[in-house]
Amino acid sequence: MHADAIDRIRDFNRFYTQRLGLLSDRYLGLDRPLGHSRLLWEIGDRAAVRDLREHLGLDSGYLSRLLRALEQQGLIRVVPHPDDARGRVAELTGAGRRERAALDERSRDGVAALVAGLDPEQRAELVEAQERVRRLLRLASITIGPVPARDPAAWRCLRRYATELAGRFPEGYDEATLTTPEELDGTLLLAREQDRPAGCGAWVRLSPGVAEIRHLWVAGEARGLGLGRLLLRGLEADAAAHGVTTVRLGTHRVLTEALALYRAAGYHEIDGYGSSPYNQMCFEKRVQAVAGSAAGAGDSSDTRRLSAR
Amino acid sequence: MHADAIDRIRDFNRFYTQRLGLLSDRYLGLDRPLGHSRLLWEIGDRAAVRDLREHLGLDSGYLSRLLRALEQQGLIRVVPHPDDARGRVAELTGAGRRERAALDERSRDGVAALVAGLDPEQRAELVEAQERVRRLLRLASITIGPVPARDPAAWRCLRRYATELAGRFPEGYDEATLTTPEELDGTLLLAREQDRPAGCGAWVRLSPGVAEIRHLWVAGEARGLGLGRLLLRGLEADAAAHGVTTVRLGTHRVLTEALALYRAAGYHEIDGYGSSPYNQMCFEKRVQAVAGSAAGAGDSSDTRRLSAR
DNA sequence: CGCGTTCTCTGACTCAGGTCAGATATCCTC
């Protein structure tokens, strides 16, 4: 890996933490320990103690004490959980809400002061560059790997996929069209972002050397990162590694972003091969098991990605 | 200010601190408290205790204890300061150097792991976007304001300016050409980044309504941020606020970046007016005291900037 | 109902990080 890039990223990290440090002092502003503020924020309007513990990763004893402190300051009320008398629920009082708003305001002011010297155009540029950084780091944190044909998380994705298509296709979408685990002669890939499913896709063998890519889907919250392309490459590389030389796929005319993806990935349109009534347009591409094809098939980093899980 | 931009920046800050949090756990890796690591890093090869205290902003008692701890671990040696027996100097031992290298390596590995999922092109994009964020935030943190004609920091800038021109002009540069404090019928602006001088510039009245901009200079470490443009705007706005309607300036042919700046800022070339032997090319621009001219003269944010100091 | 599990609370403890008030030695200026 390019050492230079790493060092520049580290440089940026140092720079940014220093800048954020200036902020967080301000953040603390209301003289309250950081833990209290964070908790106040995390409670939202009300939250079960159990959820807070899990979310913030705190020791139950510690959390208990924190809650007591906030309660004594009159910022929250802790009442028994209505459904489970073992558990408890913390909720903000009026004072707590005001306090949270003040905290929010302060953080906002800090940021505003930090960018006060920029004109609106530059601020927009800043936001855009930050968004790009975020998109890239999110993409980098996503892991893609093969899962068993019945993997529950993958099937949650597939059902979300079906629901979405049902909403987008004028004729609706019949969930029975989904490839069953029995039919899956190939690989089911699942993408995860911090342990949350972010997308999926599968390839199934149609005949020796020929596979079809199906059910390529990216969760709404992970769109715009380039994950579709990554999944597609992953499927191609995995299929190629299993002896496939030609991949096909079909899609519906209304899925314009999918069409654009396939075209950009080097697919060319072919006649329909009748695998699904929803496949109004069909595409094909030749793939190679070894990296380096001009068409941009999976490179070594994709392969590593796949073997990593 | 656009609330939306602020919120998006806050969002990014939250996201980024979370990512950095993942890193710093790793950073701590060698089980050593954070303070020790930071100090080890800050010492470099050797550093005066006094400088460390100032740099890290630590209490002298606390620092003393930290140093002792590192010394007991055999990572540093603390010896009397050669020039001032009151002070002391900390220097890394061989073990300390190895430890620092290990720390460095670990941080580097952490970053590498974070971006491992990106291909080289995406990594380059990440670095570039980060650099843009950094440039903009640096620019935002720079304050520009008028200083007395004899301000020592401004004069350090002017001397650096003269030294630089002496190196760039084929015929050299005579420092006596610099406008003296007595001649300064106008304003001297100084730009500071975190209390360090980052650039300067002045305007002087040539005749009623006409001013000349002189000695516009940006320190090497602050170039590429857009500070030159900001200083230029600041000078124009300040001159306009003092009844100037026409600003002139001259420059040397070899200063191509200056020429580009003036042209982009709406200056048009005029005949020489003989203010300095080095002014091979001369420019002029009309300015207005009120914001909003199509030529892009100072807007309200510049004015605020100026009045802020 | 009984028994293991889950959830919260309490008390005792640890550690990092830091402040504060002198004590002491050296330096600098008059």
Added chain:
DNA sequence: GAGGATATCTGACCTGAGTCAGAGAACGCG
């Protein structure tokens, strides 16, 4: 050389943040 300033060290103290081992109440499954 006196007196104030500067640099460091030491001891006493504090707070935030967190861990750990139980206690006790409530749940839920057989």
